[in-house]
Amino acid sequence: MRKAAIILDRDGTLIADGAEREHEKPEDIPLLPGVRAACEVLRACGFILLGATNQACVGRGESTWHRQGAVCDALARQLGLDGWRICPHTPEDGCRCRKPGDGMMHALADTHDLDLARCWMVGDAETDVVAGRAAGMRTALLAVEPCYTTADYVFGDLLEFALFVARARIDCRPGARGF
16 A cells, blocks of 8 residues: 655755754754654654755755755654655756655655655645645645645644644544545
């Protein structure tokens, strides 16, 4: 049976926007509050945890592929993530992998044998939501301020999302629509 996963954006979801530029060592980049606990809850629910991040800074020459990979690897070690996809392209490149395109979602599905209809895309921007929807996933937007979104759900942070998912899974009975 194909697997269910939570695919997480990086900047603004796991770490603060700009935090990567403020720390020389990737392992020193602080997580946003509740992120570690959220990942533990989601893993306990049986989800594979993956990351998908746009890093146009590589395409613009402001950072390197090696640096961005090291940041993602450090986060994977800290949080027990099972894999990452990084899009190094700028918006002008028009690639399919860059969110809001769904290329990274499909690449992760192929690599990890995912059933995208049973997966979630979680991020802090509408581009994350659009990418998840295009891939046929459930979507959650993390937003502290009210905003327009096409997301299925909106949460204040990743831990709020994880607790919602955990409560919904507990109530899943045979024949009931669950995750």
